Amino acid sequence: MDYFFELFFSGLSKGSIYALIALGYTMVYGIIELINFAHGEIYMIGAFTALIISGILTILGFNKISILILATIGAVIYSSAYGFTVEKIAYKPLRGSSRLSPLISAIGMSIFLQNYVLLAQTPNFVSFPELIPEIKWLEPYSSFLGSTDFVIIVTTAIVLVLLTILIKFTKIGKAMRATAQNQVMAALVGVNVDKIISVTFIIGSGLAAIGGVLIGSHVGQINFYIGFIAGIKAFTAAVLGGIGSIPGAVLGGLVLGWTESFGTGYISSDYEDVFAFCLLVLILIFRPAGILGESTQQKV
Amino acid sequence: MLKLEKINTFYGPIQALFDVSIEVNQGEIITLLGANGAGKTTTLMSICGVVPPLSGKIIFEGKEITGLSTDKIVSMGIVQVPEGRLIFPRLTVLENLEMGAYLRRDKKGIKKDLEYVFNIFPILAERKNQKGGTLSGGEQQMLAIARALMARPKLLLMDEPSLGLAPLIIQQIFDIIKMINKENKTTIFLVEQNAHQALKIAHRGYVMENGRIVMQDSTENLLNNEDIKKAYLGL
Ligand SMILES: Nc1ncnc2c1ncn2[C@@H]1O[C@H](COP(=O)(O)OP(=O)(O)O)[C@@H](O)[C@H]1O
């Protein structure tokens, strides 16, 4: 039974990371119907930012917890700035053109950011410090739930609650939903649509950065390419759940995490990526709009 | 209050408005009549900056607003009830109304106005926690008008508010438009194909054909005009 729970929690923790990244895809899609292919790179940049900050803070002698928190904040700010800038440079000028142009621009941005980090940092894997401390009282459960998984799951849960409150109850959250539902009408009640789009990119990027920091300290190494793989998986999660739907992105992420975890645990670890895409194909055959997607109209 | 001076508006290479000039005075109801595709919606969208004109001037309360962003124009008091109502389908009725008051900060005033619109449209109070998309056509039109009122507009632009509604509801909507104009002194720019009703409540009217203003007069004169009778009143 321990084995089952181990797989359950490692799937949950993996799925949480997918969910954090998938939210950025789905929120951006919900507002401007664009698949932001550069989103995975924003996550990768978040991980690198955290790596650099934690390196500096370690030299300065900060303790683990404060390094984790400060590195995360730094990564969120830096990635958000990148997300904001990418939208302004690569997508905003193309608004109103065909759907294909921003998509190509997004792929270009993704390649550019990968190569930028490759040149500015290194093509090799670099080791990422273990920022998440051991939690003492978790020790009795350590056979199936490690500290890192625990922190990832709890952090994600807190972030999701905050995001839900933001979107459901705040003025800016209502404006985001209104803009996703009808951009012209949102403008006609006085919403600055450009600003809302920027806010969406900033929030999505910040969430991805949190994912980047968590996964970095979980896996223990990063390189310029991690955004590509994670990006594709998270995108799969977003489509699984129903692209444009926020609960869908979370559910899609978790389902994907569990599929991979149980699949590798009970069947074979050679096919980790195969499970994910089999699942995607199955869902798309039986529920083309995704698990929670109602129709192509369904957005935020 | 509002002055369009020879505006020309395009959709890509296609010109939709040709030298359109319209003037709306403080406190009046003016109506813009015209067949389908004449350019009425485009005129309203030009005023709101959604489809800005390429040439010509739009002046509101003495200030030029041509080229301003839509949210800036709305913040000056120009509020539209658009064609097709454009209710936010997955926001509740209450959230739709709150969105109407998006640019306001006076919490007390918003609450008072909420009571005010619930008073005019009791059905909205009953349905306030329902999603906008679940309302009937007539209820959605009421919600669209109520949402606009929540902004405390100085100038209310209404695009075919009677479109697709049952006669009884149409009557109710026009009564309310008249009431809004009388009680709140809100200036109203009413676009209609239902010329009968529009000319009954408006003070002056413009007639648009193929993107051009072809006639403008008081409603009495328009009602007695032979061409208008034939083309728009079916007499
Ligand atoms: N989004 C658009 N793209 C291209 N042409 C448009 C668009 N909207 C309207 N038009 C054209 O502009 C003209 C005026 O349309 P519109 O303003 O909607 O007329 P009305 O509201 O009087 O029915 C029509 O010929 C219509 O085909």
Ligand SMILES: [Mg+2]
């Ligand atoms: Mg129209």
